[in-house]
Amino acid sequence: MIELVLAEACIACDKCIDVCPTSVFDRSESGVPEISRHSDCQTCFMCEAYCPTDALYVHPESTPLPDPRIIDRQHVGRYREKLGWGRGREPGARLAIGPELPKGQLPPRLSR
Ligand code: SF4
Numbered sequence: 001m002i003e004l005v006l007a008e009a010c011i012a013c014d015k016c017i018d019v020c021p022t023s024v025f026d027r028s029e030s031g032v033p034e035i036s037r038h039s040d041c042q043t044c045f046m047c048e049a050y051c052p053t054d055a056l057y058v059h060p061e062s063t064p065l066p067d068p069r070i071i072d073r074q075h076v077g078r079y080r081e082k083l084g085w086g087r088g089r090e091p092g093a094r095l096a097i098g099p100e101l102p103k104g105q106l107p108p109r110l111s112r
């Protein structure tokens with residue numbers, strides 16, 4: 001669930017507002033988005049992925065944290081970093097590790 005918007009890092013680009021599928025944010029007068037509908041968050045991480053300045057933190061739990069101030073700042077924007085989005089980052093797909101592919105004959109194709 002979205003937990004943090006770092007005002008000092010935000011450049012008021014509105015990308016998080018635009019990508020959020022459930023309209024969790026509202027524009028504020030300062031330009032820093034406000035979390036107005038916290039309970040509508042779907043924990044989809046899209047806002048964090050799109051934020052160009054790593055100003056957002058979505059916690060993997062789908063329920064609110066008792067106190068977002070306990071969040072270690074090094075986790076803010078980490079999802080985007082792991083995706084490899086952002087200038088100078090290694091694309092996450094190059095680093096992804098999956099199960100080893102089976103060797104030998106391919107299994108027979110299913111026929112109708
Ligand atoms: S995690 Fe998804 S649903 Fe929640 S605020 Fe971000 S974009 Fe919206």
Ligand code: SF4
Nearest residue numbers: 010011013014016051
């Ligand atoms: S995407 Fe990031 S920089 Fe842009 S408005 Fe949202 S929090 Fe601010």
